[in-house]
Amino acid sequence: SFMSACFSREVLSAPNLLRVETTEVIFVEVQDYVQEDAIPVQIKAMNYPMKTKALASTSVTLNKANNFQSFGKIQIEATDFSKDPNRKQFVYLQAQFPNKLLEKIVLVSFQSGYIFIQTDKSIYSPNSNVMYRIFAVSPGMEPQTNAVVDTEIVTPEGVTVQSDWNTLRAGLGYSSYRLPEVVSFGVWKIVAKFRKTPQESFTFEFEVKEYVLHSFEVTLTPGSPFFYVDSEDLTVNIKAISNFGEAVDGTAYVLFGVVQDGRKKSFPDSLQKIKILEGDGVARLTREQITQTFPNIAELVGSSIFVAVSVLTKNGGAEMVESELGGIKIASYPYTILFRRTPKFFKPGMPLDVTVEVVNPDDSPAPGVTVVVDPGNMEAVTSENGIARFSINSFQSSQAVFIGAKTKDPKIPAIRQAFASMTARPYKTKSNSYLYMSLDSAEVELGGTIKVDLFVGRQEREHRYITYLILSRGQLVKHGRYQMSGQMLMRQSLPVTKEMLPSFRIIAYYHPNSEEVVADSVWVDVKDSCMGSLSLEPVRPAAFYAYRSSFSLKITADPEATVGLVAIDKSVSALNRKHRLTQKKIWDMVEEYDPGCTAGGGEDGMHVFYDAGLLMETGTVPGTPSRTDFQCPTSSRRKRATTLR
Structure with missing residues (x-):
């Protein structure tokens, strides 16, 4: 029976922000279970604080075939919550195992997807028609079919001059606004919201001014x-x-x-x-x-x-x-050094991966710059993305370690070289147990493979399994388990799939005993690309097309894709290139809503989960702290602004 597995450990993990109107993925597992019996687990979201109503529920069965670990999916409806955007609201997330109830209080997010707006031009003159297309997708980047989106046109003075709404078909909607003869010049805004979750808004811009088209x-x-x-x-x-x-x-x-x-x-x-x-x-x-x-x-x-x-x-x-x-x-200085991708904690006796970013004064990457890092007086040259990577050999110290980096550009006097420093603190563990992950690349491509090295301390070699989770865009996308087999180093390969765009986190952990969870995480950037395929070509290519004549385009895309087209006058686009919707702007917005806050690692096992944007509860070990803010602390935030300019 399940009762006889006295050393088994139940685990509940999920995003530490649960989004309404979204299919959220919840992870449950039982570690070190030696019986053959299947284990039923009931997953519920209950209203807070009364706990009188089940807002969503599902059940999964853990068995030998799935390694006693599984994803369960739930969806919380927006109608169960206040529409006050300033009110923080919570739910109880529960996983009921046969012998144990695991429960966490979770902050509710009303970011139920993403809205992108594409205007037919980036600049308009008075008395012209502003036509725009609305794209709405779920957090999983699937089209939001039948979603209602409310939009407002806002002048540079902040006055709303039009309110409109669209019921989307296949994630697409269309609308327009006629500018008057007498109009405010400057940057106008289109503000869009999902009707079911108006607490979150998305802002896009276009310019209004008098202009003359040139040849x-x-x-x-x-x-x-x-x-x-x-x-x-x-x-x-x-x-x-x-x-x-x-x-x-x-x-x-x-x-x-x-x-x-x-x-x-x-x-x-x-x-x-x-x-x-x-x-x-x-x-x-x-x-x-x-x-x-x-x-x-x-x-x-x-x-x-x-x-x-x-x-x-x-x-x-x-x-x-x-x-x-x-x-x-x-x-004053040609370069700035940043440690945004370097974990702030190290494991005594294990290496620390230091990632140094060198940027120009305009924040663009600075390639080909020599960087010297201490301790170790190590040198490396930044790559095209301005990044240089170092692996500092193990610190045995249980004290904080000072890490310094400086540029070594022969064309610049010593007084003008850039310098930056950071302090790495030791990971806290009760049992002197550690887990360390290292990657073979700082950036990967869709369709490629990333190699992950996992190191464990000598004391942990007898423990049998390491569980890993992959989190992207605030959603769990994959889980698995590695068998340790007594070795200190394991190398695993993971395929990079479209679910991992534009970046993802790998979180790995194990229980050295019943009182502690040992964990590590890494953040992985994926080179910007489309999730699907799309190509456009004329059916009959020609050097030029006659005025007012028609021509045909051949469009190749994924099956059942909906493709939106817009024809742009080149002389108009030359006047303003700022407000175009691009792939990079889309991924920048998605990154802004990533609930993870650091480049990886954490102060202890539970903070590894918390900093990655996950909750964790085991029943035998105190779980992750409860999240109370949607945003990360300013000092740890590495994301960019959401407004598409």
Whole structure:
């Protein structure tokens, strides 16, 4: 009977934020169970604090065939909760085993999916029609069929001028708004909410201004994304290309300046006239041109340089196109070092994987930079993504360890090299037991394989199994168990599937005894890509298409996919490229809602789960702390803003 398995350990784990209107995956298992009997487990979500109503329930059976571990799926309805966005609401999550009830109080999230909005243009003039398409998906990135989405059009002054709603078909909806003749210029917003969960909103932007369409486009590209205080000059490449892809000849009038405290001030000495030949020209801002207006460049650190260019051409008639580039930061140091992907805790006697990010002043990756890390005086060169990885040999210390990193760029004086430090603290364990995970790569690709090394201490070699969970987008997507077989090191391979986009966490754990859970976790970034496939090509390719003529496109996509198309005037898109919906913006928003807070690891076994965004309860060991906030502490947050610009 189940009663006879006196050393078996029941386990309950789930996301520590349970989303309403979402299929949530709950993990249950029994470890070290030596009998053959199947074990029924009832999983429930109960109302809090009264515990008088089952909000959702399911049952699973643990048996030898599934290694006595399984996922159960439940869905909590939004109608059981208040719609007050400022009120924190909870449920009891229960797993009823034959002999034991495991229970946790869990914070409820009203982020029941993602809404993305695509406008037909990124810039509009007065009295034009703003057409937009609504995409809505579940946390699992499946289309939200029959979902009702409410939208509002909001002016730059914050005034709502239209409220609308859409019942989506296959996750898609459409709407429009006619701008009046007299209209506020600036950045407008479309605010979207799921009707069932209005507590969470999604914001998207478009620009309104008077504009004139031109026959050619001017693109400005800085030679460097920043101006370093010791630099002698800054170059900006000017490219003038017609809407049909032909190079344009003409003259460029250029003026540089600085944006300081939100105000623009030009450098009068930088005014210059440049020939544009075969579409190309180069403007140059010198150090002297800056010091004529600001003798002490150091006072401008933190401000940004802008360049305004007007290109006059006589190709087929005189025409002038203006373009401006800003945001070129003035910086004291060319690089910044970050430890955002390095765990803050180490296991005594085991290596610590240190991941150093080197970024330019505009936060772009800095590849090819030599970095020196102490202790160990180890050197490595950053890759294309600005990352250098080190493995610091074991610390036997039970005290905190200071880790320092500095750049070693021969072109920069020692006083200008970047330096950063962090303190790693020892993992806390009652039984001197440890588990350490290491990866063969910092970034993986969809369809690839990641190799995971698991190290255990000498005392743990007799324990038979390590359980692992994979968490992505706040949902459990995979579970499994590794047999230890007495060795200290195990190497396992995991395939990277679409459920793991755009990043995922691996959490591994075991019980060294009845009083402790030993765990470790790693965060893995997946290279941005589509979850499915899509290609577009003309049925009959041609060099050009006649005005008002029609042509056919061949669309290849996954079976039963719904594809939305939009035709964009190239001369309009050239005026504003900020507000386009891109794959990167989609994954950035998804990452923002990741409930995990750190790059991996934790203070002790239960904090490994908590920091990864999971709850854990075993009945014999005190479980994870109860989560009371949707957001992570600012110091540990590595995500980006949600607004799509």
